[in-house]
Amino acid sequence: MKHCLFILLLTGLLLGNATAQGPIENDLLKLMQQYQAIGLSVAVVKDNKIIYNKSFGYKNSNDKTIIQNTDIFRIASISKSFTATSLMQLVEAGKLSLDDEVSKLTGFKVNNPKYPDVPITLRMILSHTSSINDKNGYFSLDAINPGKNPNWAQCYNDYKPGEGYQYCNLNFNLAGSILEKFSGEQFDQYVKNHILNPLNLYGGYNVDSLDRNRLVPLYEFNDSTKIFEAAPAAYASPKAKLANYTRGYNTPVFSPTGGMKISALDLAKYMMMHMNYGSSNGVQIISEASSRTMQTKLSDKENYGLALWSTNQLIDGITMTGHTGSAYGLYSIMFFQPEQKFGFVAITNGCIPRYKKSTVALLYDAVNTLYNGMVK
Structure with missing residues (x-):
């Protein structure tokens, strides 16, 4: 699916937001136009209260x-915090420790061959200090399993x-695979039962458990053609892969690293x-x-x-805590100030990916607006 950027943007803003009022919303619409965002x-x-929730532009640019506000997005890497939060619950329950060796938790060797005597721990993989990389991909644990991949x-990196x-x-x-084995x-069911349901949030990692009418399609910007292209893989059904599912190993099917689907409002509640x-x-x-452990830097x-x-x-001048996400053309941001009790969630299903201070410019400008x- 391809669209002319200018017509898409102009039509979306005019038709989709005719009732937008106030200088802040006008500023957000101008930002959408500047970065040719499909939706926001x-x-x-x-x-400590949600004071504002608003959605602008197109959910589906074709129809x-x-x-x-009730529509849900795949939020990409912000999903990682749901995985870590779940594991912290197991740590509190005494089912595992952050200092446990990953090899013992997974049941296969996870060890940097350049440092065979240095164990890689759960804490290291949750903080990206494990020395593991994505050179072999990450959609299957076969990538790192010596018994599956020569x-x-x-x-593993050199450090x-x-x-x-x-x-x-x-x-x-x-x-995520460790979470399955020890829970x-x-x-997907663990996160739903122990985080989403207790907080009364609608969402999940299994797209087949969700109302597909609420899913916001994602659009990747093709820099060569200067057009947006739909990315249906973002919401591909896991049904076929679940037919031969091995719990604790085939977990990447649900993408603990990026597969949560949730609305901006419910993400703000989380x-x-x-x-x-x-x-x-x-x-x-x-x-x-x-919680403080999760928010304390290791790197x-x-x-x-x-x-x-x-x-x-x-x-400027304020330290914020949170995470960003990007995948399939989506860009998301969730940052909060725990002492001053304010925070922001912003999600777009497609925009031109320019950057400011390592953040997608649309989201950077929207948060500051x-x-x-x-x-302030």
């Missing part, structure tokens, strides 16, 4: 469907585990749980100690903790 959904938390050693940082999706697909539940160090509306998801290079990282480059207009 945002939520704002201030004083001109407009995004609703080129398994390519999955010592625990002493370097490289963002790696395979880390979190390994983590006794299928990955964000508030982390902002309040593990609890929200009287519901305790993880302990304060576990000075990226200020990365366990699936959450800190930055002072998003809003919302901060200056609603929080």
